[in-house]
Amino acid sequence: MGGMLLILSASMASCNAEEKKADEEKAKQEQMFKEKMDVIDTESQKLDQEMDSLDEKIDELLNDI
Amino acid sequence: MKIPKTILLIAVVCLAHTAYSQDSKATKTEVKAKQIETKEVQKDKKEVLKSDIEEQKEALKQENKEEKGNIQEPTKAKVEQDHARGDGHGHEGHNHAVGEGHGKMGSRDVPIDAATEAPGSPEERIEHHQERANQVAERQANMDYKMQEAERKLEEKFAKNEISKEEYMIKKEELSQAKLKREQLEQKEMMHQEKLKSLKQSPAPAEEVK
Numbered sequence: 001m002g003g004m005l006l007i008l009s010a011s012m013a014s015c016n017a018e019e020k021k022a023d024e025e026k027a028k029q030e031q032m033f034k035e036k037m038d039v040i041d042t043e044s045q046k047l048d049q050e051m052d053s054l055d056e057k058i059d060e061l062l063n064d065i
Numbered sequence: 066m067k068i069p070k071t072i073l074l075i076a077v078v079c080l081a082h083t084a085y086s087q088d089s090k091a092t093k094t095e096v097k098a099k100q101i102e103t104k105e106v107q108k109d110k111k112e113v114l115k116s117d118i119e120e121q122k123e124a125l126k127q128e129n130k131e132e133k134g135n136i137q138e139p140t141k142a143k144v145e146q147d148h149a150r151g152d153g154h155g156h157e158g159h160n161h162a163v164g165e166g167h168g169k170m171g172s173r174d175v176p177i178d179a180a181t182e183a184p185g186s187p188e189e190r191i192e193h194h195q196e197r198a199n200q201v202a203e204r205q206a207n208m209d210y211k212m213q214e215a216e217r218k219l220e221e222k223f224a225k226n227e228i229s230k231e232e233y234m235i236k237k238e239e240l241s242q243a244k245l246k247r248e249q250l251e252q253k254e255m256m257h258q259e260k261l262k263s264l265k266q267s268p269a270p271a272e273e274v275k
Contacts, residue, residue, distance in 0.1 A: 002073050009077055013084030021091050028099055035106045036264050037190055043113055043257055044197060047250070050120075051204060054246050058208055061239055062215040065222065 116253075127242070194261050201254055208247055216240055 219240070223233040 002076075005073065006076055006080065010080045010084075013080060017084055017088040017091070020088060021095075024092070024095055028095060028102075031099075032102050032106070033187060033264075033267070035103070036109070036267070037187065039106060039109045039113065040194065040257070040261055040264060041190075042110075043260070044194065046113070046117065047201075047254060047257060048197075050250055050253075051201070054243065054250060055204070055208060057246075058211050058215065058243055061236065061243065062211055062218070065215055065218045065236060 191261070191265060198254075198258055198261075205247070205251060205254075212240065212243060212247070 219228075219233065219236050222228045223230075228236075
């Protein structure tokens with residue numbers, strides 16, 4: 001009886017720890033991905049702005065000539 | 066077999082402690098890994114900021130240069146060469162019928178709001194960036210076309226003596242600056258796409274994160 005209780009409590013503790021670890025790992029990956037994606041977003045916004053200004057400049061040039 | 070309650074209690078406490086210490090050890094390792102990765106992301110952000118500052122510096126330099134009127138006077142031979150090249154355009158008929166209408170091809174021919182909208186799920190965000198890449202390619206082609214048109218018009222006007230040599234050289238310089246900027250932008254865009262590609266291939270792709 002005592003031995004069974006021991007084994008049961010040990011396996012429960014181990015399961016909980018593994019589950020928690022997996023959840024944390026998943027959350028961490030999600031967070032990392034989000035952060036990297038945010039960097040990409042910022043960069044693409046910047047590139048779009050640059051492209052807008054260049055496009056405007058080319059239009060001005062074309063109209064001036 | 067009868068186990069005394071005290072021993073049983075001690076055993077349970079021991080097991081709980083072992084499980085807790087293992088768990089906290091794993092958490093510590095994860096925290097450390099997260100710190101390292103956060104540093105990497107910050108490094109990326111810093112790089113973006115750094116390139117931004119460099120660009121601003123470059124733009125300021127360029128502005129100063131323009132203010133000082135540092136456009137070099139063309140040599141006679143070069144002007145004649147350019148002039149000769151310009152003559153050819155009038156007769157070759159490069160889309161003359163389209164001519165003046167190109168001014169209307171505004172910078173918003175292809176709407177680019179891709180990154181600003183930033184939809185929710187990772188798959189959507191990646192898809193959004195792919196759409197943006199296609200739009201950027203179209204925009205680049207459009208800009209190339211407009212620059213070619215501007216160059217053609219300039220040569221034509223110069224050939225017909227409709228603009229002065231000085232004006233011609235200034236416009237030519239502006240056009241070459243625009244071309245240079247366009248090339249720089251293309252390179253930046255390529256690097257940006259590479260980053261996106263590597264993010265898609267990273268260990269936490271959209272499907273897994275979902």
